[in-house]
Structure formats: structure tokens, C-alpha cells
Amino acid sequence: MIEINIQSPRGSYNFTFEKTTKVSEVVEAARQKFGFEPGGFVLRRQTPDEVLIPERPLVSYHIQSGETLLLVPEMGSGV
Amino acid sequence: MAVAKAVSIAHIERELAMVEPWAARHGWSILWDPDRLLLVVLMRSTIDGERYIFEFDLDDYRELPPSIELVDPQTGGRGTRRSYPGGGRSYFHGNLVICAPWNRKAYHAHGGPHSDWVMSNWATYRQNHGRVGDMLVLLQELINDRTTYTGRMER
Numbered sequence: 361m362i363e364i365n366i367q368s369p370r371g372s373y374n375f376t377f378e379k380t381t382k383v384s385e386v387v388e389a390a391r392q393k394f395g396f397e398p399g400g401f402v403l404r405r406q407t408p409d410e411v412l413i414p415e416r417p418l419v420s421y422h423i424q425s426g427e428t429l430l431l432v433p434e435m436g437s438g439v
Numbered sequence: 440m441a442v443a444k445a446v447s448i449a450h451i452e453r454e455l456a457m458v459e460p461w462a463a464r465h466g467w468s469i470l471w472d473p474d475r476l477l478l479v480v481l482m483r484s485t486i487d488g489e490r491y492i493f494e495f496d497l498d499d500y501r502e503l504p505p506s507i508e509l510v511d512p513q514t515g516g517r518g519t520r521r522s523y524p525g526g527g528r529s530y531f532h533g534n535l536v537i538c539a540p541w542n543r544k545a546y547h548a549h550g551g552p553h554s555d556w557v558m559s560n561w562a563t564y565r566q567n568h569g570r571v572g573d574m575l576v577l578l579q580e581l582i583n584d585r586t587t588y589t590g591r592m593e594r
Contacts, residue, residue: 367460367461367464368461369457369458369461369570369572369573369575369576369577370457370458370570370572370573371457371458371460372460372461396566396567397566397567399567406464428464430461432576432580433567433568433573433576433577434567435528435577435580435581435584436528436565436568437528437529437530438527438528438529438530438531438532438537438538438539439529439538439539439540439553
């Protein structure tokens with residue numbers, strides 16, 4: 361198991377996941393926790409600065425327990 | 440004013456509290472004046488270090504969206520080309536307005552280009568950008584976006 365702090369525009373929360381959990385599943389869990397509507401999201405690591413690929417499992421990023429990830433709704437575009 | 444000031448203040452302070460960890464992580468300077476329902480946030484682009492000041496006028500929030508203006512951190516000039524970032528996925532218009540349903544100034548009735556939007560529905564058009572923290576995070580993302588950000592609109 362791995363504990364991850366996820367920060368979003370709507371708060372911050374400590375989640376616990378299996379190491380084999382896919383990034384897309386992490387995004388979905390966080391989306392629901394923070395009360396976002398379904399849509400596009402990016403899960404980002406700050407150091408190193410990288411966007412996590414939805415299909416990959418957490419373990420493939422060697423994320424350390426206690427690390428903070430950032431959940432960002434898709435930017436979309438101005439209209 | 441259609442929304443009681445205390446109601447707007449409660450919404451805003453709840454939404455600001457949500458984004459507090461993010462603000463601390465990204466080094467935002469936040470000035471919140473509940474008497475004037477005015478929120479001023481300074482943030483910096485991680486690409487070129489430029490500082491941008493976003494001023495949110497929040498009277499009648501959440502019935503109406505914020506009215507957002509940019510302020511030049513050097514001169515204090517408001518709504519000038521120097522105060523706006525360039526690029527930004529078409530959010531930062533050359534006619535000096537943040538063009539999104541969550542900005543009152545984007546609506547035709549407030550001098551903006553959009554007569555096709557109903558302002559009372561503003562929070563339903565893009566629900567994941569429907570809170571003050573969502574908007575601020577998006578603005579930070581836009582000035583950090585290497586694919587479209589072009590620096591200050593005018594130097």
C-alpha cells in the first residue's frame with residue numbers, strides 16, 4: 361500500500377492505494393472525493409515535473425509514500 | 440445587490456479555504472477584503488517569472504460570476520495589455536478580457552463578446568471551473584503552460 365497526498369483546487373486529502381493502482385483509478389477516486397464532475401483531469405508530480413499517464417500503475421513511477429500529487433481539471437480553452 | 444453580502448462572503452471564504460494548500464505550495468499572495476468583496480491574487484509564471492495580479496470583484500457571488508480584471512504589478516494599470524498574459528488557450532483575449540463563462544466581463548451586457556451565454560447559468564457551463572479556487576488554479580496553469588503561454592501581452 362502507498363499513502364499519497366493529493367492536492368486539488370477543492371482541497372487536499374491523504375489517500376491510500378495499492379501500489380498497482382492505475383493512475384486513472386487514482387484520478388477517479390480523487391475526482392469523487394473532491395466533488396468534481398466527470399471530465400478530463402491531469403494528475404501531476406511536481407518533482408520531477410511530470411504528468412502521470414493514466415494507463416500506468418503508481419508503482420511504475422516509484423512514488424514514495426507521503427508524496428504529494430496535484431489533481432488539475434483539464435484546462436479546456438477560452439471561447 | 441441581489442445576494443446578501445454575508446452569503447457571498449461565506450461562499451468565498453469556504454472556497455478559498457479549499458484552495459489554501461495549493462496557494463501555499465505555489466506561493467500566491469492573496470488579499471481578501473470582505474468589506475468590498477474584493478479578492479486580489481498575485482501569482483507568478485514558472486516559465487518566465489512574470490507576476491500577474493488577478494482582481495476578482497465578487498459582489499452577488501454566486502448568483503453572478505466574478506468580474507475579473509488584471510492589474511499591472513509595476514504601474515498599477517488595470518486592464519491594459521501590459522497587465523495581461525499572452526496566449527492562454529484563447530482565455531486571454533486581445534480585447535483584454537478573460538473569455539470564459541466564469542468571468543462577468545465576458546458577457547455582452549458587461550462589454551464582453553458573448554451574447555449567447557445566460558449569466559445566471561454561468562456555473563453550469565463548465566462545472567469543474569465553477570469555484571473561485573478552480574478559476575485561480577486554471578489561471579496559474581495557463582501562465583505555466585509551455586504550449587501556449589507567450590509571456591506578457593505587451594512589455
